[in-house]
Amino acid sequence: xxxxxxxxxxxxxxxxxxxxxxxxxxxxxxxxxxxxEVSKSTITKSLDLLEKKGVIYQVxxxxxxxxxxxxxxxxxxxxNQGFKKDLENFTLTSKVIELDVRKPTEEVAYNLNIELExxxxxxxxxxxxxxxxxxxxxxxxNKSIVTYxxxxxxxxxxxxxxxxxxxxxIGFSDLFLNAGILNEDEAKxxxxxxxxxxxxxxxIFHLTNGQPFDFSKITYNYENSQFFIQANSHFI
Amino acid sequence: xxxxxxxxxxxxxxxxxxxxxxxxxxxxxxxxxxxxEVSKSTITKSLDLLEKKGVIYQVxxxxxxxxxxxxxxxxxxxxNQGFKKDLENFTLTSKVIELDVRKPTEEVAYNLNIELExxxxxxxxxxxxxxxxxxxxxxxxNKSIVTYxxxxxxxxxxxxxxxxxxxxxIGFSDLFLNAGILNEDEAKxxxxxxxxxxxxxxxIFHLTNGQPFDFSKITYNYENSQFFIQANSHFI
DNA sequence: GAGTGGTCTAGACCACCTC
DNA sequence: AGGTGGTCTAGACCACTCA
Numbered sequence: 001x002x003x004x005x006x007x008x009x010x011x012x013x014x015x016x017x018x019x020x021x022x023x024x025x026x027x028x029x030x031x032x033x034x035x036x037e038v039s040k041s042t043i044t045k046s047l048d049l050l051e052k053k054g055v056i057y058q059v060x061x062x063x064x065x066x067x068x069x070x071x072x073x074x075x076x077x078x079x080n081q082g083f084k085k086d087l088e089n090f091t092l093t094s095k096v097i098e099l100d101v102r103k104p105t106e107e108v109a110y111n112l113n114i115e116l117e118x119x120x121x122x123x124x125x126x127x128x129x130x131x132x133x134x135x136x137x138x139x140x141x142n143k144s145i146v147t148y149x150x151x152x153x154x155x156x157x158x159x160x161x162x163x164x165x166x167x168x169x170i171g172f173s174d175l176f177l178n179a180g181i182l183n184e185d186e187a188k189x190x191x192x193x194x195x196x197x198x199x200x201x202x203x204i205f206h207l208t209n210g211q212p213f214d215f216s217k218i219t220y221n222y223e224n225s226q227f228f229i230q231a232n233s234h235f236i
Numbered sequence: 237x238x239x240x241x242x243x244x245x246x247x248x249x250x251x252x253x254x255x256x257x258x259x260x261x262x263x264x265x266x267x268x269x270x271x272x273e274v275s276k277s278t279i280t281k282s283l284d285l286l287e288k289k290g291v292i293y294q295v296x297x298x299x300x301x302x303x304x305x306x307x308x309x310x311x312x313x314x315x316n317q318g319f320k321k322d323l324e325n326f327t328l329t330s331k332v333i334e335l336d337v338r339k340p341t342e343e344v345a346y347n348l349n350i351e352l353e354x355x356x357x358x359x360x361x362x363x364x365x366x367x368x369x370x371x372x373x374x375x376x377x378n379k380s381i382v383t384y385x386x387x388x389x390x391x392x393x394x395x396x397x398x399x400x401x402x403x404x405x406i407g408f409s410d411l412f413l414n415a416g417i418l419n420e421d422e423a424k425x426x427x428x429x430x431x432x433x434x435x436x437x438x439x440i441f442h443l444t445n446g447q448p449f450d451f452s453k454i455t456y457n458y459e460n461s462q463f464f465i466q467a468n469s470h471f472i
Numbered sequence: 473g474a475g476t477g478g479t480c481t482a483g484a485c486c487a488c489c490t491c
Numbered sequence: 492a493g494g495t496g497g498t499c500t501a502g503a504c505c506a507c508t509c510a
Contacts, residue, residue, distance in 0.1 A: 197433030
């Protein structure tokens, strides 16, 4: 693990364990430099990372302060790691509805940047938090990258398998979101009345080298899903 | 303007003007260093900024590549600048429904970190894109920070006024999102049938020094609003 | 193995906040 | 004025990719 990541992790752990609150001041740069025995730029890089994660904010001429969001059970739209982290104290389970290898539709081929003749894994599953439906998820994986899937893998965390089992490195993701009305199949899968509102998202996940490997359509149960985003104005 | 911001702006402009596509390769670090006559760390900082904005991605050992999302008319949930930037080619207007000074509710006082005796500006308005309703917005501004508002200001971009007119610096924001069903008043304001689905968000905007100054509740017309987010895995 | 991006350092100087 | 974070440099060395 790199120095600046290590330091960021330690600082975050410290903040959590000591239950520091919004606005609490952290030691000044000078102190952190000597404490961790690194140069100024390394500390700065750690702090920039924590700032990007929404853990702290830095005020020039004043200090470094803790930033905490105050609502539990919200899913971060920024960590492209599925829900594992956000719903740590909740029980996450999945029911696999379908799993097969097929040819992509035009839409899927376009989003995965492949040809219509190439193969994709198709996975349809319902995900639950604490036994209640969270979302209905239809995923398409580029089979030449995600070379193997089975029902067992797919009923657990697919992303853990992709990273640890296949040794792939996830780089970045695009997410598109809107609201709508559940159709009959969706309502049935989520256990909601026909015509209920839905939160609907499409996301495309890429490897670090820029290759898209996963295109997913997710329909959320509006009663059990809420999201948060922490933004900075560093890029106006 | 700082060097690294200047360089980032120039590079972004270059990419737009030359209509570079997803995956197109940019010059290597060495070349950029000599071209802009700056050190490696400065170029790196520019590139990190562009990466954070979702404009490029960097692959170690390989190069720097253009990253472009391909859908028009989506609102970025990361730029905490209102919609100005995302809906550039659309006409944005507002209708002010209410504007007054009042005492905060407990909820508002909590989110703005003020006392129940303090004053807030309350603004209720409907916003339109190309003449169609985009959202219903109820905002509460800490009056000791946002010292003055009037109907004229409020019918234009409040944020431009806050930055340019009042000289305040916006730092970061928290956004909470979920879906639900429109109530009668909301449906009327948005011109939708009663009981339609809605996208509902609450956001808290802070100055660079960490003070919250704006708490807003926004109800979106689900037919006219769609969002996107570009995420990185740099902080797993 | 050549090319390319990423980390880290030590230090100079600058911009902003608080008192 | 003194304290604090932010920018920028020059250069060493490391890690990954790809032919």
